[in-house]
Amino acid sequence: MHAVGIDIGGTKIAGAVVDEQGNIVAARRVPTDASDVKSIEDAVVAMVEDLRQEFEVSAVGVAAAGFIDAAQSEIYYAPNLAWRNEPFRDKLQARIDLPVIIENDANAAGWAEFVHGAGALTSDMVMLTIGTGVGGAVVLNDRLLRGGFGVGGELGHIRLIPDGIQCGCGVHGCFEPYGSGRALQRYCEEIADAQADGIGAELARVRAENGGELNGSLISQLSQAKDPGALEALRILGTYIGTAAASLGAVLDPQLFVIGGGVAQAGEDLLGSIREAYRAHHPAHGFHPAATFVIAELVNDAGVVGAADIARRYAEGIPA
Secondary structure, X not given: OEEEEEEEOOOEXXXXXXXXXXXXXXXXXXXXXXXXXXXXXXXXXXHHHXXXXXXXXXXXXXXXXXXXXXXXXXEEEOOOOOOEEEOHHHHHXXXXXXXXXXXXXXXXXXXXXXXXXXXXXXXXXXXXXXXXXEEEEEEEOOEEOOOOOOOOOOHHHOEOOOOOOEOOOOOEXXXXXXXXXXXXXXXXXXXXXXXXXXXXXXXXXXXXXXXXXXXXXXXXXXXXXXXXXXXXXXXXXXXXXXXXXXXXXXXXXXXXXXXXXXXXXXXXHHHXXXXXXXXXXXXXXXXXXXXXXXXXXXXXXXXXXXXXXXHHXXXXXXXX
16 A cells, blocks of 8 residues: 655645555656645645545655644744644645644654664664754664653753753754764864864865855765865764763664765765764673674665654554
8 A cells, every 4th residue: 555755845736646665656746835834734735635646545654843732733833934833734634635744854754764664673773864954863673762741851951061052952962063964164263273284174175166155966976086185074973963962872773874965965974984883982891791882875866765654553443
């Protein structure tokens, strides 16, 4: 049986029909009007109706960046969209006439990796999505951790540095300002400024040739070329990620950490420093089984695949 997965972002809505093995058999994409709640609803309904014309569909899962209530029905708050206490599931279900479930986008992506990707042979897994910010998903005993209010798993907002950099959430010292793609850009800028005659020389040159800015694409190119400055910035980033992972490991005891998001394209250049910091900070290391660290497999499709799988299980009465 097929299910529809929808992934709503700040700039686009992606949708797909997904089979039970996690394969996408049809896909659509449209722009998002982030300021208009009704237009988002209309776009999702139109996409579902379009996708279900060719396939028998059992349920619809919608992944969205934001705080979702424990009943997976209401969106309390979305940072990049106009939802505030929005009863989105009820509105969609009334128009679509299929079982509908709403899920946090990081949870949906993590679930996809757990069922169909890098975590398929584990029971306990943490996914860290390293993009503009830091997203996360936790699977314990084959179930997503959502928390008592539905907004658990906000891993980018664990406290990493007391009285550190102010995060977008308002708190000082969260993991996100130290372990995100934006943080990587900051480390590259700092290396270019401080070591323009040393390992930062290429970073400084590329920055000067590109309007005085080092964006993610340029940093990726430099790291792939093994530029020492870019690799040092990745080492700093990986050290913070590994330190945060050690704290998460002490509480959650996962078998596996899956690293996703755009920065994960660095592969072993990032994972090496993550593992090193994890070993340095993990309690009783050497006497306690250590988690494995791998790169996510599903990349851009994880949100729709995970949302569809969660929806299918919901329709069948199987918890995720």
